[in-house]
Amino acid sequence: MTGEPSVGEEYLRREVIAAALLRRADETGGYVSWGELSDFALPDGTVERLVDPGRGGIWNPRGYAATLTIVTSPDGPYPDREIDGGLLQYSYQKGPEGGKNLKLRAALELRLPVIRLNKVGTNAYNPIYPVFVVGDNPITREFTLTVDEVLRSVPVGHQLSPIEKAYAARIVQQRVHQPAFRARVMLAYDGRCTVCCLKHPELLDAAHIIEDGQPGGDPVVTNGLSLCKIHHAAYDRQLMGITPDYIVHINTDLLHEVDGPMLRHGLQEMHGHSLTTPARRQDRPDPDRLEQRFTRFLAG
Numbered sequence: 001m002t003g004e005p006s007v008g009e010e011y012l013r014r015e016v017i018a019a020a021l022l023r024r025a026d027e028t029g030g031y032v033s034w035g036e037l038s039d040f041a042l043p044d045g046t047v048e049r050l051v052d053p054g055r056g057g058i059w060n061p062r063g064y065a066a067t068l069t070i071v072t073s074p075d076g077p078y079p080d081r082e083i084d085g086g087l088l089q090y091s092y093q094k095g096p097e098g099g100k101n102l103k104l105r106a107a108l109e110l111r112l113p114v115i116r117l118n119k120v121g122t123n124a125y126n127p128i129y130p131v132f133v134v135g136d137n138p139i140t141r142e143f144t145l146t147v148d149e150v151l152r153s154v155p156v157g158h159q160l161s162p163i164e165k166a167y168a169a170r171i172v173q174q175r176v177h178q179p180a181f182r183a184r185v186m187l188a189y190d191g192r193c194t195v196c197c198l199k200h201p202e203l204l205d206a207a208h209i210i211e212d213g214q215p216g217g218d219p220v221v222t223n224g225l226s227l228c229k230i231h232h233a234a235y236d237r238q239l240m241g242i243t244p245d246y247i248v249h250i251n252t253d254l255l256h257e258v259d260g261p262m263l264r265h266g267l268q269e270m271h272g273h274s275l276t277t278p279a280r281r282q283d284r285p286d287p288d289r290l291e292q293r294f295t296r297f298l299a300g
Contacts, residue, residue, distance in 0.1 A: 034051065060103040064103070087144050088131075113130030116147075151171065222289070239267070
């Protein structure tokens, strides 16, 4: 990006970049590699660097009035965290006073959204857009962010009502936790269905063994299964169960139903089939959670 674009032009450029980045992430299972982010190809034939070559958290490319991307990492040196009200705290980058932080402050002043790259695995980042800077505290050296346009208008520090809190929690769940969960599950299963081995991440879901919001329903890889759309639907509707030792069971009535090739090959022939599990033992489905879910399948 060259010259001095207007704020409107810069906003539109961000929209184009973010749309292409989110589309690419969807194709791969919810994440993009650092190498691809370093040299990201856009639909118009141009190439854009989306990360700091020095692996810093704040990327201020030349020609932009405000920060384009920020990186968060659970194993990084900064205590980035969520706070009440559906807001996120993002630490100043270390260094001289001002430095790269000045352009992230400019994103607040110019009301320009940034792209958040959340590290979900080795060399893998889940993009979130739009992310808005809504607060800057030079005393604690932290920015306050939100991932929702509605929450952007709520003053920082405002006491939310119970309804507002529920809304804020749901937005963070949908925009932050669920995409990261999907990306981690897809990484663990190498982008293939654990039942039928279909390897098209855009046709796969990260299914919970114990449902989100239930005791044990944490968004962790061991509570997840990479399932294609048909097997996810069958699992959720108790038409398919999985034993603690990773064996697929199909509902008895469905086994004896006569229909077309999708039923026969997609479901009936999966009965007794062993799951294709993650290579890393620590990523494999939790047998206790599977047993709890399989008990419900048998009862249903």
